[in-house]
Amino acid sequence: MSSREDMTARLPPAYREGELAGRLLGVIGAQIELLNDEAREVQRAHFWRTALNGPEVTALGALLDIPPEPGQGRDEYRAWVDALRDTILGIGGPTPAAVRSVVTGYARRHAEAARLPRLLPQQGEWGAGEEDPPPRLVENPRRWRWVPAPGDGAMEPLQQITAENHGLDPAPANLLLRGLAGGPERSPLVVNLTTGEALAFSADVPPGSTLALAAQPDGTMHARLDGLDVTSRLGSIAGLVPGQPWTPARLVAPARAITLRPGANRIWFLPVARFDVPGLDRYLAALADAALVQGRFDAASFDAALFHQEPALRLSIGFRETVAAAFRVDIDASRMLAPRGRTAEALATRERLDFALARAVARIRALGVASELRLLPAADIQPSPDRLVAIGPKRLRDTGPTGADRLLPRSATFDDSPFDATGFG
Structure with missing residues (x-):
């Protein structure tokens, strides 16, 4: 029933059938119907599920202090707010459960909003370790750091450098020694003066060659010289004290890794004389103390310096430090379903999903905690031992x-x- 008919039905019978009264009520009824349409439009715009345009949805989301992210359309923004709202109100704190909730919730709602079958494969149980299959939430993840010698990385005998481990845990050190043109370097010895651990290599590092000392999961070291296995030439020493000789009996094989404690570690390098290894003009016949340096004007003591020797190798120290106050989320992104002809659209949508998931995780993390989210593509890594000679x-x-x-x-x-x-x- 229209507004005119409703008002006419309320009049007395004498007026109800009058033509003039009907026309007058028709004008009034049209205005009332327009007013009702406006009221319904205002009511629709104030309901989250019925708001039609972007500004209306954005205004409602602003009530929860959740602004839209760049590139989000109306439906994607609505899915974004739903995921954050349910996580914040349902869990109430920056916990691993909250991270898992917002990631899974938004990924599912985002695909529905984009009207795509599946942007990410089905995620299984969440892992917590670096080696667990995705999805995984790794607290205090490890990251690679490489510390070269100052300048161009060249190390002269008796030089000391500092390797700073900013992580929470001790980390095994990986060493990369590259021979320079002035070489070869004879029987290199690398010592962590902070821990008293040392690695001794009983062979030369020729010019242009690379000696890679890699820490293994069991704590031992593996050595390769230009791709050839020379682990048998490598030994380790525990409790080494500068200036005090060590006997061959203290040399452990297979070698144990040098450990970098949290904080500053003083790394010391020198070539040391070894039986049946040539290098009379390069190595030291006795283990020096930590005060002995290369002779430099106005920098070295007269009675604690040697004639200067040019560097014969470059040294880099690599290790995986445990990042404090941080976590990382890894999501399996190896497969995607999209209708034929919409592949490019689906890829662009998944890029927006990647960005938005990282922002969602950043919004619910604790203050002072760093976060990272990665969508892991399908990868098949087959390292090859072949080298170009x-x-x-x-x-x-x-x-x-x-x-x-x-x-x-x-x-x-x-x-x-x-x-x-x-x-x-």
Whole structure:
């Protein structure tokens, strides 16, 4: 029943059938119906599920102090608010359960809002360790840090550097030694003066070669020189004190890893004489004390310095430190379902999902705690032990004077090469 008919039915019979009264009530009824439409529109805009346009939904979300993120449309923003609201009100605190709730809740609602079958594969049980399959929430994750020697990384004998472990736990050190042109370096010894642990290598590090000392999960060290296994040449010493000799009996094989304690660790490098290893002009015949340095004007004591030796290798120290006040969320993103012809749209939508999930986790984390979220794609890693050594065939030119300021174009070939524009074949 219209407003005009409703008002006419309330009049006395004498007025109800009058034409003039009907017209007058028709004008009034039209205004009332317009007013009712406006009231219904205001009412619809104030309900979360019935608001139609973006500004209306954004205004309602502002009541919860949840603004939209860049790139979110109306439906994606509505899913965003739903996930955060349910997590904040349902769990009430920045806990692992809250992180899992907001991630799973928003990922599901986001796919529904985008009208896509599945942006992420089905997530199983959540893990808590670095080696657990995703999804996982890792508290105090480990991150790689590499500490080179100051400057260009070159280490001269008796030099000390500081490796700062900002993590919560001790970390095994991985060492990378690269031979320089002034080498070879003889029988290198690397010592952590903070812990008294040392690694001794009973061979040379030739110029251009790389000696990689890698810590293993069982606490031992593995050594490779230019890809060749030289672990048998590596030994470790515990409780080493500068200036006090150590006997071969204290050399442990297989070698144990050097540990970097939380905080500053003083790393000391020197070449030490080893039986049946050449290097008389390079190594020290006795274990020096920590005060002995290379002779430098106005920097070294006269009675605690040696003649200066140029660096023969570069040293880098790598380790995985435990990050304090931080957590990381890893989500399986190896598969995605999208209708034919909407692949590009689905990929763009999943990029927005990646950004929004990271922002959602950041919103519910505790104050002073860092967070990271990663969507892990499908990957198949197969490391290869092969190394590029040389490219053949090699073409060699003579190194004698040619009488010109340019290289000769080719080697001599009988009955083909000009006499004054070739080198020896």
